[in-house]
Amino acid sequence: MEKIQHQTKIKPSIEQIKGYNYINSNDFEDWQYQMRNQVDTLEDLKKYINVTTEEEEGINNTTAKWGTTPYFASLMDPDNPQCPIRKQIVPSKHEQENRYGMENYLVFKENRAEDEDRPDTIARQYEDRIAFTVVNKCGIYCRHCFRKELVVDESLQLRFDVDEGLEWIKNHPELREVLVTGGDPLLLPDEQIEYIIRRLREIPHIEMIRFGSRLPIVLPHRITSGLQKVLGRYHKVPIWLNTQCNHASEITERTAQAVWDLLTCGINVGNQAVLMKGINDDKKSFQELHQKLINIRIRPYYVFYLEPAPGIDHFRTPVEKGAELIRDTLRGHTSGLAQPMYVIATNIGKIPLMPDYYIVDKDTEKYTLRNHRGETTTLPNVSEDGAEGAILH
Ligand SMILES: *Cc1c(COP(=O)(O)O)cnc(C)c1O
Ligand code: SF4
Numbered sequence: 001m002e003k004i005q006h007q008t009k010i011k012p013s014i015e016q017i018k019g020y021n022y023i024n025s026n027d028f029e030d031w032q033y034q035m036r037n038q039v040d041t042l043e044d045l046k047k048y049i050n051v052t053t054e055e056e057e058g059i060n061n062t063t064a065k066w067g068t069t070p071y072f073a074s075l076m077d078p079d080n081p082q083c084p085i086r087k088q089i090v091p092s093k094h095e096q097e098n099r100y101g102m103e104n105y106l107v108f109k110e111n112r113a114e115d116e117d118r119p120d121t122i123a124r125q126y127e128d129r130i131a132f133t134v135v136n137k138c139g140i141y142c143r144h145c146f147r148k149e150l151v152v153d154e155s156l157q158l159r160f161d162v163d164e165g166l167e168w169i170k171n172h173p174e175l176r177e178v179l180v181t182g183g184d185p186l187l188l189p190d191e192q193i194e195y196i197i198r199r200l201r202e203i204p205h206i207e208m209i210r211f212g213s214r215l216p217i218v219l220p221h222r223i224t225s226g227l228q229k230v231l232g233r234y235h236k237v238p239i240w241l242n243t244q245c246n247h248a249s250e251i252t253e254r255t256a257q258a259v260w261d262l263l264t265c266g267i268n269v270g271n272q273a274v275l276m277k278g279i280n281d282d283k284k285s286f287q288e289l290h291q292k293l294i295n296i297r298i299r300p301y302y303v304f305y306l307e308p309a310p311g312i313d314h315f316r317t318p319v320e321k322g323a324e325l326i327r328d329t330l331r332g333h334t335s336g337l338a339q340p341m342y343v344i345a346t347n348i349g350k351i352p353l354m355p356d357y358y359i360v361d362k363d364t365e366k367y368t369l370r371n372h373r374g375e376t377t378t379l380p381n382v383s384e385d386g387a388e389g390a391i392l393h
Pocket of ligand 2: 137138139140141142144145146147148151152182183184214
């Protein structure tokens with residue numbers, strides 16, 4: 001029988017990519033080696049790409065952290081400064097500019113100045129779920145990070161007392177879900193991840209655990225059999241993992257393997273992309289990203305409008321852009337499973353934004369609806385009373 005070919009056109013294998021020449025293959029497979037050898041100097045970067053003078057200026061001007069795993073660095077296009085991966089890795093001189101960003105953004109966004117007494121590790125916007133920040137290290141220091149004050153600039157210092165956070169969660173029975181985040185929580189050693197999961201599972205009101213981690217994309221080697229054992233040991237409190245992939249070129253055979261490994265131990269994998277000018281705000285990139293995600297079994301969850309954190313305006317699009325891209329490239333145009341929700345993350349929660357397009361007209365009698373091809377149809381407009389009436393007659 002003929003072997004089934006993978007449907008997606010996926011990037012070359014590890015052996016074929018450039019960075020491989022600099023690292024022995026056993027080391028490349030070792031996630032801790034990759035973290036110890038992050039590409040975070042101009043000299044290192046030059047092994048992967050032909051650095052432009054503008055990029056060099058960006059690097060020399062920044063005081064913020066930057067850098068990435070050698071694996072993710074090797075996916076950059078060495079000759080194209082517009083490469084979407086490259087723009088997420090290499091500091092830009094535009095980071096020194098700020099027009100729409102808010103100073104002390106994170107304190108505002110995460111309601112850290114509010115009345116409720118909360119440990120530093122807890123960010124709260126909702127009644128039944130919280131974000132639990134356990135670490136401020138990452139596999140890549142994304143240039144567009146909205147938590148950059150904590151992760152990249154390190155101007156906001158938090159006390160990462162995990163036990164204090166766990167105790168607080170235990171004392172709040174209204175919580176159903178804990179979102180373990182960072183930084184990147186999967187950078188913790190297996191034993192610490194195991195500890196957090198075990199302690200959370202011991203809390204009777206916690207019904208689900210969610211991890212936010214970019215590692216399946218920037219360091220898929222982290223999904224080791226050891227980590228699979230830690231994550232996959234339980235089924236009563238489901239674990240979901242949301243990763244962040246912003247462009248189809250970030251997806252390799254290695255990513256597909258890591259996602260498969262997560263799924264086979266019962267972890268559901270979703271994606272939260274960030275809409276960024278010059279990276280994924282064109283129709284082709286936006287559609288391709290979502291199609292490829294679904295092809296490697298990652299379910300698109302959110303696309304975020306770029307948050308008003310300081311120094312990231314060079315990635316900013318108009319607010320409506322994400323809704324328009326869903327309208328023009330996803331809804332009706334491709335699999336319904338490939339549809340994320342476009343949201344604006346604010347200090348009062350995430351606000352979904354739909355394109356002002358589907359409902360053409362509405363009166364007391366009927367709705368007029370438009371589809372992705374611009375065709376229209378009608379539907380009776382039924383009120384609560386009307387619905388009862390319809391059943392009676
Ligand atoms: C994003 C976020 C959540 C999760 O929101 P969902 O809509 O459930 O994905 C929870 N708490 C905080 C503080 C958040 O920022
Ligand atoms: S991986 Fe996430 S937290 Fe870390 S820098 Fe990137 S966006 Fe920020």
